[in-house]
Amino acid sequence: MYFVDRSVAVIKPKAPFLDWLNKVPDNDMVDLSLEALRSDCTVILLPEFNEPEEGVAYIDEIYEQLFKMELASWYEDDALWPTDLSLKAFWEWFDVEIHSTVIDSVDDDLTNSPALQ
Structure with a gap:
């Protein structure tokens, strides 16, 4: 196992995100719950930080890139x-957990895929 010189953020949808999903025309996800949305969330690597506030x-x-990525x-x-993709809206729509320790438990090299736009 190896320490990775990164921090990590977990992006967790909140109720407004679920409300938006439920209002999208032809939505067939009638049984989708907030608990289900928050059970398998996006995790992103961040630069290494000493304090959560830096993250x-x-x-x-x-x-804005994160907001669009989650919607897409x-x-x-x-x-x-939604039309409002402001910073204020982002924080109303998502909880973000910042974690400072990242450990790679796999001996293989990391592979990159094309970045999301």
């Missing part, structure tokens, strides 16, 4: 997305 500040810098993971058609 939050970094999230503030990249929030459900619906690629941005015409279906």
